[in-house]
Amino acid sequence: MPRFYLTTAIDYVNSRPHLGTAYEKITADVIARYKRLGGVDTHFVMGNDEHSQNVFRRARELGQEPLAYCDRMEQEFRDVWRALDLSFDDFIRTTQPRHKAAVETIVTRIAAAGDLYQADYEGWYCVGCEAFKQEKDLVEGLCPIHRTKPDWIKERNHFFKLSAYRDRLLAHFAEHPEFLQPDVRRNEILRLLDAGLEDISISRAGQSWGIPLPTDPSSVVYVWFDALINYASAVGLGTDPALFDTWWPADLHVVGKDITRFHAVIWPAMLMSAGLPVPRQVFGHGWVHLRGEKMSKSLGTAIDPLEAAQRFGADALRLFLTKEIPYGADGDFTFERFEERYNADLANNLGNLVNRVTAMGARYRQGHLTPTGSPSRLQDLAATTVREYGAAMDTYALHQGVASVFRLLDATNEYLAERAPWTLAKDPANAAALDEVLFTAAESLRLATVLLGPVMPASTQAILARLGDHTPLVDRRLAVDGAWRAAGARTVAAGEALWPRVVSADPTTPDVTAAPAPVQVRALSGVSSVPEDQSSATPVSPVAAPAAPAASAATPAPTSAEPAPSEDAVITIDDFMKVELKVGKVLAAEAVPKSKKLLKLTVQDGAASERTILAGIAESYTPEAIVGRTIAFVANLAPRPMMGLVSHGMVLAADTDGKAQLIAFETPPAPGTRIR
């Protein structure tokens, strides 16, 4: 029997899943159920990503042990997934022993392959700046800020030789065009590969929350490196060789478009290094927007999938998300549109069709339908539909697959209007014709319902039962149940409306936008946490991972790009007082040439002194709008060169999903005033 191993990204557990997360799982579930319908032995795995500092911190905030916190969150996630009828076969957690075994296996094999080198990261280091310097930052070999020659120093770390795999990855992409879909994502990654790869740091020193690096137990495996391995640990790498042989390599990783690079570049390189087969395909799906806007937890605009499901049922939500959003592209969700589609597709079309077919069967034939064997145009169309449906679903054009089924439903409604069984029923002489029409319509509907099974598992099963097809869901096969049955009497049963038509005065939901969460105050703007908000999926902060912690001579940053949170999230007043916050007045502002985000500000920082600060707020403020404003800034930050200029400080702004909002004062204090 053919096999199919399917995964979704594993999720951070620092907050509950929202509609964007649910979208990924639902579409993956549709694929899994479609495969099973096709008679494919399918293994569908989901899970949670728990070795994140954010998770650790969140648990601490709540005064809980991290693991206990993760246990609780697993239950919350499972509750949501159950409500959405997700048919995963296994649920992996990165804190499980089997995952630890797999991580150790892979890291050990990578080390054995010689692709892991103990950091000793080298680079130019300016003592004045307290920072590593890139070659390109130096002016005639000197630090542009301090006019001194930086030192060449070393710092310990563990790196994976990602750069060594560029050619093999390029070759793989060339040989397997289907490896990364859709094509937009593929092109992006190809360009990234063209630009070259840098080695990546895979360890974090001095942390306890994580899996110790086998080659250096004083460090833990960096969270996203750890997370990727879940796909292998879930099928027994390092714990169950037989299971692993059965399922590996994975056939499909369904992930958000923001993390395709982890799955299409780093993950295959890791596997190549470890001498393991790479997954057959990665699919990067798009986002679900809310009213055209990115859904955001911090703005309180994230939709609770449970609320959406409760509104019209889980199956209705599953249908909406699969049918209305071209798979791979971004889509838009609104309750108005959801209701509109619910009424059109489910109440008026499918639901009503079920009712009229079964009602007429009951009324004219006491539920007993007998075949007459006469071919009809519906039978031909059904064959075409099955073909189109299969072709679409096989290439994950889920929306097209579903659309083709609805064309068959439309045709069935037309057929009834054309043959008018209610008229035939008036004259006993038409008994044979009436039998033919009732049977044909019921069979067409039955077949269409089978095809919708992967999308709406519960309700299609209910419809089929009413149509006299009592095959258990697990035994349903496309080749058998998706074929037109010209023979075999059956019994249909009338019943309640499955999807009563709904008309609400105001389908918008006020509670969605009700309570915006507090906005993070963060120095400088623009650093949005997309993965947290939107995909909340696996391999963590893409901003932090591949590009930044690199070891090539060209890159500084000894470890990660993240500010390396200490084991304690709490700081003392002494720590805080090290930061010198001051009031400043913007004397002049101009856009930095060739930069999209930077404004160059001339800030009065004392009675008669001024300094230059570069601020990443150009997407939120024009230079004119900011001149004359009184702002807050960090005064004692090490100078930093950017875009050929040097910034002496950092402006404070609230960060609401990439949109900066400067801090304002009721009555502007004099420039230079200390803030604390």
Place this chain on the structure above:
RNA sequence: GCCGGUGUAGCUCAGCCGGUUAGAGCAUGCGUCUCAUAAGCGCAGGGUCGGCGGUUCGAGUCCGCCCACCGGCACCA
């Protein structure tokens, strides 16, 4: 700034290698049937196919330039 994508009826989108009056679904209006969830079926209105220019007998479909929006990279201490 570089790279890529999108821009077609009120809304969501189809339109392959250029070829008769540009399509579908939803929404709207009218008509009609009555088995059915005021559902079904039929008909209709509605589009300078983002803009300008070019190639061609002929362009939504090819080429160039421009505009808008989206995404990726650089950049965001």
